[in-house]
Amino acid sequence: MTRILPRPVPIRAVTRLLEAGTHPLLARIYAARGIENREELDYSLKSLLPPTQLKGVREAAEILADAIEAGARMIIVADYDCDxxxxxxxxxxALRAFGADVGYLVPNRFEYGYGLTPAIVELAAKMEPDLLITVDNGIASVEGVAAAREHGIATVITDHHLPGDELPEADVIVNPNQPGCAFPSKALAGVGVMFYTMLALRAELRERGAFEGKTEPNLAELLDLVALGTVADVVKLDHNNRILVSQGLQRMRADRMQPGIRALFAAAGRDAARATTFDMGFALGPRLNAAGRLADMSLGIECLITDDISRALNIAQELDKLNRERRAIEADMQEGAMAELDGIDPGTRSTLTLFEAEWHQGVIGILAGRIKEKFHRPTIAFARGNEGELKGSGRSIPGLHLRDALDLVTKQAPDLILKFGGHAMAAGLTIRENDLARFQALFESVVHGLIDPADLTRNLETDGALEDSLYSLETARLLEREIWGQGFAAPVFDDTFRVENQRILKDKHLKLQLRKGSTRIDAIQFNHAAQAGPSIHAAFRLAVNEYNGVSSIQLMLEHFETA
Structure with a gap:
């Protein structure tokens, strides 16, 4: 069941925004998202939080500056997603621009798992590094950091994931979510943490006179990468993250981006001059992620670090091919999952736990997300991992902190989960295959005790009705230029329409022609093959449809019911 609920709109905030010159529609939308004054919409770089409050960043900058001066060999140990x-x-x-001797290592996720494990340290040691730098991982790598220490290798951890009970004994940790960190934005993605670390390193090198007689590297040139990783990792777009994303989008639209980003736009058939957060989250990000899900993320990294546009274009085409393969695998898995769920009434359950022997490890996270969206239940999908083990990927709903739920499962059955980690809305875990039924039962029991039954009904918040005069290309362009994402949702409106025409496309998408007053509007709902009645109450996004060089507005239906 889905309930369409209009967001409350604080009138005083709307008034202040209008007085500051904000467009009336945007004033209403922004106020409903907690914006109270125009300063919160200032996305200039001068409004970016300074690195100084980020715990460990000054120490990391000193260690890295010392390493550069000493000509030390550095290896970045990367994660295998877009972030x-x-x-x-x-x-x-950044490090190469500063004169560092630096390479990278991104292990195959299926062989080495996640994080800086002892096995990855052994792999890295063959490259004879003096220093390992983790990005988007490492906060839970207690054993891996200890292994590096045994090899005499220093470690700098940059991460944004929530820490466990024990922190690794690294030379320094930079993570806004570590204990004692006063950095105001806890929502930085892994790429944001690394960007801030590089800002601090540049400041340290500047103090040491490293740029005297030279042109100082402009780190703003990397903001297209920061924006892509931030949006793709679905972190909350608080004010600081919106600045990073806005600055990156401006560079994309002005054609001042890395060759790899330009190549990804080309492979996705998207116009970078009109780049949006939607492009990053649903076109560029998935193509990079496909490398980590099905092959080796070094392919994606090579796309992003090459300065050769021809090479970048070739790699982007490979990534596009992998993404098509990923989508085909996902479609098969989803069909199997839906068959397994056929006849099950999720109304009697608080969770869904799924496993098929032939499922692909790299796609179970996407599958869990699709099932969660359909049934509005915390969902974990498992695939076979190492001998006798299952690797699971979970997605949650508002009202349930998934990592905390898994933590409670481990407290009730310490031998059940071999390892786990993640966030409120997404988590990963490993269990023994013969413990699947036991896990399924205990996970259901734990979540049932934690979640409010009301949270099991999907609430679709909207920004109310759209005035007839605003069903226009001008309005759609206005909205697509803004910064939307996790925690700062893109506008969704709702209204009642008369259905004048409808048909099913490719056996799975509903295409409609709707009428509102004297206005006729095209609409579509993807992955919905049930036809509508003569009148509908619909929740929708206003979008631009490009066809044969002609632009028109189109409603992207999120949900509808008979009016």
Whole structure:
């Protein structure tokens, strides 16, 4: 069941925004998202939080500056998603611009797992580094850091994930979520943490006179990478993250981006001059992620660090091919999952736990997300991992902190989960295959005790009705230029329409022609094959449809019901 609920709109905030010159529609939308004054919409670089409050960043800058001066060999140990790839690219590009001897290592996720494990340290040691730098991982790598220490290798951890009960004994940790860190924005992605570390390093090198007689590297040139990783990792777009994303988008639209970003736009068939957060989250990000899900993320990193546009274009085409393969695998898995769920009424359950022997490890996270969206239940999908083990990826709903739920499961059955980690809305874990039924039962029991039954009904918040005069290309362009994402949701409106025409496309998408007053509007709902009645109450996004060089507005339906 889905309930359409209008967001409350604080009138005083709307008034202040209007008085500051904000567009009336945007004033209403922003006020509903907690914006109270125009300063919160200032996305200039001067409004960016300074690195000084980020615990450990000054020490990291000193260690890295010492390493550069000593000609030490550095290796970045990257994660295998878009955030990890962009963070690695930011580190490689910045450190090389500073004169560092730096390479990278991104282990195959299926062989080595996640984080700086002892096995990865052994792999890295063959490259004879003096220093390992983690990006988007490492906060839980207690054993891996200890292994590096045994090899005489220093470690700098840059991460944004929540820490466990024990921190690794690294030379320094930079993570806004570590104990004692006063950095105001806890929502930095891994790429954001690395960008801040490079800002601090540049300041340290500047103090040491490293740039005298030279052109100082402009780290703003890396903001397209920071924006992509931030949006793709679905972290909360607080004010600081919106600045990073806005600055990156401006560079993309002005054609001042890395060759790899330009190549990804080309492979996705998107116009960078009109780049949006939607492009990053649903076109560029998935193509990079496909490398980590099905092959080796070094392919994605190479795309982002090369300065050769021809090479970048070739790699982007490979990534596009992998993404098509990933989508085909996902479609097969989703079909199997839906067959397994056929006949099950999720209304009697608080969770869904799924496993099929042939499922691909790299795609179970996406599958869990799709099932969660359909049934609005915390969902974990498992695939076979190492001998006798299952690797799971979970997605949650508002009202349940998934990592905390898994932590409670381990407290009730310490031998059940071999390892786990993650966030409120997403987590990963490993269990023994013969413990699946026991896990399924205990996870259901724990979540049932934690979650409010009301949270199991999907609430679709909207920004109310759209005035007839605002069903226009001008309005759609206005909205697509803004910064939207996790925690700062893109506008969704709702209203009642008369259905004048409808048909099913490719057996799975509903295409409609709607009428509102004297206005006729095209609409579509993807992955929805049930036809509508003569009148509907619909929640929708206003979008621009490009076809044969002609632009028109189109409603992207999120949900509808008979009016």
């Amino acid at each position: 990890g790839a962009t963070a690695c690219a930011v580190g490689i590009r």
